[in-house]
Amino acid sequence: MLNTKKFLRFISFSTAIVFFAGIVLVCIAATLNAAEQVPTPGTIVKRGVPWVNTTKFKKNPPWVIGYSNPSLSNEWRVYMVELMKYYAKQNPNLVKALHVTDSEDNPVKQIADTEDLAVKGIDILLSSPATPAANPGQEAVFRKGKPVVQFDRTGGTEEYTCTQLTQEVEVGRMLTEWLVKAIGKKGNIVVFSGVPGGWPSEGRLMGMRQVLSKYPDVKIVGGPVYTFWSMATAKKAMEDWIAGIPKIDGIWSDSGMMAKPAMEAWLEAGRKPIPTVGDCFNGWMKMWKTKKLPAYGTTNVPLFCGVLAMKAAFSILSGEPVPRSSEYNVYEITDENLDKWVRMDLSDAYFSYDSVPGFFQAPEELKKKLFSLK
Amino acid sequence: MKSEGMTSIVAERAQRRTENQRNVMSFLQAYGLWVVIILLLVAAAVITPGYLKPSKLMLLLRQAAPLGIVALGQLFVILISGIDLSVGQVMSMTSVIASGIIMGEQNRILPAVAVVVGLAAASGFMNGIIIAKRRVEPFVMTLAMMVIIQGFHWNYSKGANMAYVPPGFRQLGLGYIGPVPTPVIIWAFLSVVAAVVLYRTPFGRRIYATGGNRVAARMSGVSVDLVTVIPYVLCALSGVLAGLISLGYVSVGDSRTGMGYELGSIAAVVIGGASLAGGRGKISGNIAGVLILTLINSLLNAFGALWFVIQIVRGAIIIAAVAWYVRSRV
Numbered sequence: 208m209l210n211t212k213k214f215l216r217f218i219s220f221s222t223a224i225v226f227f228a229g230i231v232l233v234c235i236a237a238t239l240n241a242a243e244q245v246p247t248p249g250t251i252v253k254r255g256v257p258w259v260n261t262t263k264f265k266k267n268p269p270w271v272i273g274y275s276n277p278s279l280s281n282e283w284r285v286y287m288v289e290l291m292k293y294y295a296k297q298n299p300n301l302v303k304a305l306h307v308t309d310s311e312d313n314p315v316k317q318i319a320d321t322e323d324l325a326v327k328g329i330d331i332l333l334s335s336p337a338t339p340a341a342n343p344g345q346e347a348v349f350r351k352g353k354p355v356v357q358f359d360r361t362g363g364t365e366e367y368t369c370t371q372l373t374q375e376v377e378v379g380r381m382l383t384e385w386l387v388k389a390i391g392k393k394g395n396i397v398v399f400s401g402v403p404g405g406w407p408s409e410g411r412l413m414g415m416r417q418v419l420s421k422y423p424d425v426k427i428v429g430g431p432v433y434t435f436w437s438m439a440t441a442k443k444a445m446e447d448w449i450a451g452i453p454k455i456d457g458i459w460s461d462s463g464m465m466a467k468p469a470m471e472a473w474l475e476a477g478r479k480p481i482p483t484v485g486d487c488f489n490g491w492m493k494m495w496k497t498k499k500l501p502a503y504g505t506t507n508v509p510l511f512c513g514v515l516a517m518k519a520a521f522s523i524l525s526g527e528p529v530p531r532s533s534e535y536n537v538y539e540i541t542d543e544n545l546d547k548w549v550r551m552d553l554s555d556a557y558f559s560y561d562s563v564p565g566f567f568q569a570p571e572e573l574k575k576k577l578f579s580l581k
Numbered sequence: 582m583k584s585e586g587m588t589s590i591v592a593e594r595a596q597r598r599t600e601n602q603r604n605v606m607s608f609l610q611a612y613g614l615w616v617v618i619i620l621l622l623v624a625a626a627v628i629t630p631g632y633l634k635p636s637k638l639m640l641l642l643r644q645a646a647p648l649g650i651v652a653l654g655q656l657f658v659i660l661i662s663g664i665d666l667s668v669g670q671v672m673s674m675t676s677v678i679a680s681g682i683i684m685g686e687q688n689r690i691l692p693a694v695a696v697v698v699g700l701a702a703a704s705g706f707m708n709g710i711i712i713a714k715r716r717v718e719p720f721v722m723t724l725a726m727m728v729i730i731q732g733f734h735w736n737y738s739k740g741a742n743m744a745y746v747p748p749g750f751r752q753l754g755l756g757y758i759g760p761v762p763t764p765v766i767i768w769a770f771l772s773v774v775a776a777v778v779l780y781r782t783p784f785g786r787r788i789y790a791t792g793g794n795r796v797a798a799r800m801s802g803v804s805v806d807l808v809t810v811i812p813y814v815l816c817a818l819s820g821v822l823a824g825l826i827s828l829g830y831v832s833v834g835d836s837r838t839g840m841g842y843e844l845g846s847i848a849a850v851v852i853g854g855a856s857l858a859g860g861r862g863k864i865s866g867n868i869a870g871v872l873i874l875t876l877i878n879s880l881l882n883a884f885g886a887l888w889f890v891i892q893i894v895r896g897a898i899i900i901a902a903v904a905w906y907v908r909s910r911v
Contacts, residue, residue, distance in 0.1 A: 279735070281837075403888070433888045437837040439827055443644050444882050450637045451629045451883020468831055475755070490833065554744060555833050580685065580745070 247515050248566035250533040258528040259368055264354045265526030269303035272520055273324035277337035278312040281436045282556035291513035301521055314340035331520045336362030338404040354523045358516040360406040369529045373508040374537050375407055379414020382484040385503040386457045389482035393424030394456030397448050398431040399441055399465035411461040428452050434465050442468035449476045458483040463491020487548055490555025504540035510561035553578040614869035621876050639762055645875035646764035647823040648845055653775050654819025655846035656867050657812035661792045662859025663719040668820040670730040671701050672839030675824025677734045680744040680834030687747045697821050705817030709810030744834050754829025764826045776864040792859025849874050852902040
């Protein structure tokens with residue numbers, strides 16, 4: 208006859224063993240996964256972001272990598288691609304070929320470029336959509352089963368393996384918070400931006416507007432003017448504002464490429480410097496240092512973002528898990544640490560957020576080759 | 582009798598009204614652009630009193646000067662029923678290559694200028710000779726040249742340009758001769774020279790003849806091919822000069838210098854009354870077209886108008902100008 212008490216004791220004991228064994232196994236699995244789940248250096252992964260299992264993409268190296276580049280229309284992008292090529296050369300056993308396109312900021316052309324890359328037989332696509340209109344190219348490659356690393360900018364699509372982005376909205380917030388405090392939380396500011404519809408420009412403006420909504424006494428009296436990163440356009444707009452707007456207390460620019468000519472126009476008009484924000488564009492930082500301007504900057508999109516995208520590509524093609532999304536670290540540039548960022552021996556075109564300590568150092572010979580003053 | 586008298590008075594009044602209307606139309610046709618400029622300046626003065634200070638007006642003219650110089654070259658091309666889409670990239674090429682050669686050294690200015698003048702003249706010559714001899718459509722030829730020049734200066738700089746020019750060079754873009762900015766003096770001088778060439782020289786008459794009726798011009802003994810080549814070379818050289826002035830203005834080479842100047846110069850020429858079919862156009866109209874475009878852009882910027890609004894207004898002005906000239910010629 209079955210002893211009920213003994214039976215119940217057995218069931219309880221077994222259940223407890225299974226339960227605790229399960230906990231132990233889950234902890235071990237988490238520990239093992241945690242050991243593999245290392246964010247790419249130079250990026251942060253927010254809590255709760257899932258990691259993507261990439262074992263189905265595993266393939267023996269060397270690999271063919273394609274980068275659908277929105278444009279080479281400015282010095283930043285050119286340097287970024289050169290760093291990617293340098294990194295590819297440093298890893299010849301991993302990279303068979305690196306194909307980079309240039310869609311000249313045209314999303315329709317970028318779709319065609321992405322299709323061309325797919326035809327070339329790439330193993331992985333790196334993608335920076337010019338605008339959301341360029342998404343179909345990336346989506347088509349992803350739907351065909353190829354892994355996609357979306358980085359530097361987003362078109363709003365979810366069809367990618369992993370994404371690495373600048374905290375554009377946070378950049379906009381940081382710049383605006385400093386500027387608002389610098390002008391005493393009230394006054395008139397003028398605003399410069401880059402390319403309309405592009406996420407770097409629109410994201411930063413979004414951050415700006417979020418902060419300004421808390422300070423009703425700070426008014427935008429000029430712009431945003433989209434300069435397409437042209438210094439002459441920025442300078443002309445500033446001259447027009449100086450002529451037509453009686454009082455300007457601060458200059459908001461998401462790039463030193465506009466902050467520099469704007470401040471130049473301001474000083475040529477015989478005005479005293481006013482608080483201005485920008486980024487790690489060397490021409491702007493040199494002016495900031497030599498003229499001792501009241502200024503502030505952020506590091507915006509890192510020049511090594513293409514290198515990080517390639518690092519993620521290596522992980523994916525090796526079957527290692529990658530975070531679904533990660534973000535680049537953003538640093539402040541202030542009077543106190545300006546000397547760490549500015550390079551007086553290099554030309555204006557240099558952007559100084561180009562290295563990750565301990566992981567990737569932009570080669571000095573490449574900097575001299577591209578940005579030498581002589 | 583009384584009714585006949587009434588009828589003749591009414592008829593007289595109608596006739597006088599028609600004559601007045603014709604006079605007004607003639608006046609507007611001749612001076613309409615300048616009326617628009619004056620109205621814009623009056624509006625600016627009312628809304629922003631400080632806008633009409635002489636120093637501010639000089640700044641406005643300085644902003645207009647590069648476009649004005651390019652528009653002069655573009656006018657010559659349009660007069661012979663051509664078009665030059667490559668002039669904007671000539672400006673950018675000038676900015677990049679000149680600054681790359683100068684690299685902050687005063688003694689490298691002349692060699693740099695010689696190089697960019699040579700390159701631009703070659704591109705203008707290629708445009709002109711292929712259009713003249715091979716009968717390639719000017720739109721297609723100059724579009725292709727635009728792409729070639731862009732690739733050329735990007736390859737030269739690898740996109741990482743922004744070399745410096747010395748302070749002396751900056752006088753070209755920022756200097757003054759008396760109270761007048763140097764670029765404005767240059768623009769005024771070139772406008773006078775262009776007017777003399779077009780209105781007082783046989784070459785000028787040949788330009789109008791070729792643009793008016795190419796076949797008749799050829800049969801009259803005009804060397805139509807030569808008359809086709811020279812304006813393209815002049816247009817390219819105007820791009821070089823505008824590029825050098827812009828380089829002095831911002832002090833560093835910039836591959837975006839000429840952005841929008843090809844379409845801006847065409848718009849200025851068209852607003853100024855020139856016909857894209859060729860054979861019609863005046864220097865004074867050209868200057869007025871440049872001033873209107875610059876004034877609209879500057880005023881809307883000064884008043885804080887959104888970028889998109891400025892683009893729409895510019896497009897609307899071009900349509901209005903073209904529609905006006907087509908109507909007045911019918």
